[in-house]
Structures are given as C-alpha cells and as structure tokens.
Amino acid sequence: MKHLIISAITLLLVHFSSFGQDLSPYIKVGESSNSIQEVSDKVIQTLKDNSFTVLGAYNPSNKSTLKVIAFTRNDLKNTVIKVKDRGALGAVMKIGLVAKGDKIIISYTNPDYLLRAYLPTTYNTYKSQFEKFSSDLKITLSSLGDEFKPFGGSVQADKLGNYHYKIMMPYFTDPIELAEFSSFKEGLNMITNNLKANKGNTKEVFRLVYEKEEVAVFGVGLQSKENGESYFLPKIGEDHVAALPYEIILQGKEATMLHGKYRIALHWPELTMGTFMKIMSTPGDIEDALEALCKQSDI
Incomplete structure (x- = not known):
C-alpha cells in the first residue's frame, strides 16, 4: 500500500510539473569555430544521415552571417497532416545559424513548443509521436554541440494551444x-x-x-x-x-x-x-x- 501511495504521488507531481512547465521557442545546440558554410554543410549531412529530410536553406535578410535550414521527417509529416486545420504547418522545423565574431551559434525551433501551438486541440492525441521526434532530433544534433539550452522567452506549455500576445490580439485560429x-x-x-x-x-x-x-x-x-x-x-x-x-x-x-x-x-x-x-x-x-x-x- 505504501508503494502504491508513493507511486500515485509521483504520477501527480509529474502531471502537474508538466502542466505548468514553461517552454521556449528555441534550443541552442552549441557553438562552432568553423565557417557558416562548413557548419551548414555538416548540419545538412547530419540530418540526412539520420533519416530527416532537408527541404531547403537560405540566408535571411540576404546576410552571409545568417542561415536557416528547413527540414522534416516522415513520421512528423505524416502525423500532422491528420489535423485538418492547418496541421501541416507543424511539419517543418528549422535550424538557425548566426555568425557572431568568430563563432557560429547553432539553434533550432523547439518541436514541443511549436507543435503545441500549431495543433491546439490535438497535440495530446499524438504526444508520444511528437516526443519521440523531439528526442531523436536532440540525439541527432548532439554531434554538433552539447548545450541544448532553451532560449527566446517562454510560455506555459498548457497555454500554447490558446496563445496570443495581448488582449484583442489574434490567435492561431484567426488566419x-x-x-x-x-x-x-x-x-x-x-x-x-x-x-x-x-x-x-x-x-x-x-x-x-x-x-x-x-x-x-x-x-x-x-x-x-x-x-x-x-x-x-x-x-x-x-x-x-x-x-x-x-x-x-x-x-x-x-x-x-x-x-x-x-x-x-x-x-x-x-x-x-x-x-x-x-x-x-x-x-x-x-x-x-x-x-x-x-x-x-x-x-
């Protein structure tokens, strides 16, 4: 009986800690002293070697110091399309490269953050698949850095599905x-x-x-x-x-x-x-x- 009570309390604590968890939109992988092109090439090859599909890349603002690589994976792509209300927006994740001094900062969009926002009523239905994608992505990118620090602000996990900036501002459901x-x-x-x-x-x-x-x-x-x-x-x-x-x-x-x-x-x-x-x-x-x-x- 004592073990059952402890187990029940543990489950409740896990549930409530997840319920009120703050999530950030980005995760910093680490830094590299190689050129932005060399880092980009390595990121793309690493993704391809681990069953991710690279969809495209470019330099935002036409700046050589900025690079974005867009990618997906079949399981993510085939799951989000089941959500009729623009679920496909959740299929594409991105890696950002920013040159600062002699370092390249490597980061990526946090799947746990974006998928909760873009699948506001169905995230929990596919939560296990999304968590596996997120975990696999982290393992894949671990060859590029070992920081994995969330950044860019934060929003409570349970509020992302109904996120808006301020009162009278639009929601996901206001395209x-x-x-x-x-x-x-x-x-x-x-x-x-x-x-x-x-x-x-x-x-x-x-x-x-x-x-x-x-x-x-x-x-x-x-x-x-x-x-x-x-x-x-x-x-x-x-x-x-x-x-x-x-x-x-x-x-x-x-x-x-x-x-x-x-x-x-x-x-x-x-x-x-x-x-x-x-x-x-x-x-x-x-x-x-x-x-x-x-x-x-x-x-």
Whole structure:
C-alpha cells in the first residue's frame, strides 16, 4: 500500500510539473569555430544521415552571417497532416545559424513548443509521436554541440494551444485568407510560378506538398530591403532567425497565412510592446507580399 501511495504521488507531481512547465521557442545546440558554410554543410549531412529530410536553406535578410535550414521527417509529416486545420504547418522545423565574431551559434525551433501551438486541440492525441521526434532530433544534433539550452522567452506549455500576445490580439485560429482558387492545382501552380518569378521580392525557400490531401506549405523568404526581413529582423532579434521563413499554406482551394501579430509574437514571446511598435507595419507588409504571390502576375 505504501508503494502504491508513493507511486500515485509521483504520477501527480509529474502531471502537474508538466502542466505548468514553461517552454521556449528555441534550443541552442552549441557553438562552432568553423565557417557558416562548413557548419551548414555538416548540419545538412547530419540530418540526412539520420533519416530527416532537408527541404531547403537560405540566408535571411540576404546576410552571409545568417542561415536557416528547413527540414522534416516522415513520421512528423505524416502525423500532422491528420489535423485538418492547418496541421501541416507543424511539419517543418528549422535550424538557425548566426555568425557572431568568430563563432557560429547553432539553434533550432523547439518541436514541443511549436507543435503545441500549431495543433491546439490535438497535440495530446499524438504526444508520444511528437516526443519521440523531439528526442531523436536532440540525439541527432548532439554531434554538433552539447548545450541544448532553451532560449527566446517562454510560455506555459498548457497555454500554447490558446496563445496570443495581448488582449484583442489574434490567435492561431484567426488566419488571414490570402486567396481562393478554382482548384488546388490552380493555387499550387499560381504560387509556384509567382515564386519562380520572385514576385514582390520573395524567394522560395522550401515547399512541402501533400498531393493526396491537397495541402501545400511554402516557406517564403521576404527579401525587400524596405519592409522585408532586412527591415524587421534586426529590430526584433536575429538570434531567433530559425523563426524564418514565413509560410503560406494552401489547403484545397484556399491559401492562408498565420496573422503576423500572432506568428511574430509566438516566435518572439519576450518582445516588449515598445519593440513590437517599431515593426507596427510588418504584419501588413508580410500579408501584402504573400497575398501578391496568390494573384495572377501582371502582364
């Protein structure tokens, strides 16, 4: 009986510690004295050697001191697509590289953080699969560093599914509709062609297409010097570079994006209102750029 009581108390403590746990959007792997290209090559090869799929890479703000590598794995990709309300956004994780002095800082998006936010009502259904993905990713990246320190602010785990920055600010469930097409194929072709043409100073970083489910996620680099990454990233923090690129998700005939006031806040949860005000135009600028990719190009 005594052992049963102790076991029950232990389970309760584990449950409540998890319930109130703070999670951060990023995890620092470590630092390297190699060049950013050498580190990037090693990251990509390490991911490939451990059954992860690299979807694309680029230099945010067109800066050689910043690099992002987008990747997924079949189990994650095939699980999140079961969630109809934009679950595919959770399929793509990113590794960020930032050159500081003679060191390259290596970090990645925390799957436990993002998946709780992007699958607000179904995370617990697939929790064991997501925890295995997160654990395997950590083991894979351990050859690149041994710090694994969370950073970038924090949000209580149980609040991520209903996250918003401040009162009256948008939630995950308040996406912006960019366009409605006559078919999934039309939408896929139009966005593809506009990205190939670099319409609106954009760049395709990655795409993930589920043909059967008629879902596609595009990672879009925002290359305008006036109002793209070069404008807003230095103001809110380049250490969070793994937040990029921004996404368009096409589901059936409809293309949407996460509201900038939600997505930026989610990836920079420690932003003060004063700093947020410095990029007041950015959510609208991003919407304009992504909306342009969903329209017929002018002839």
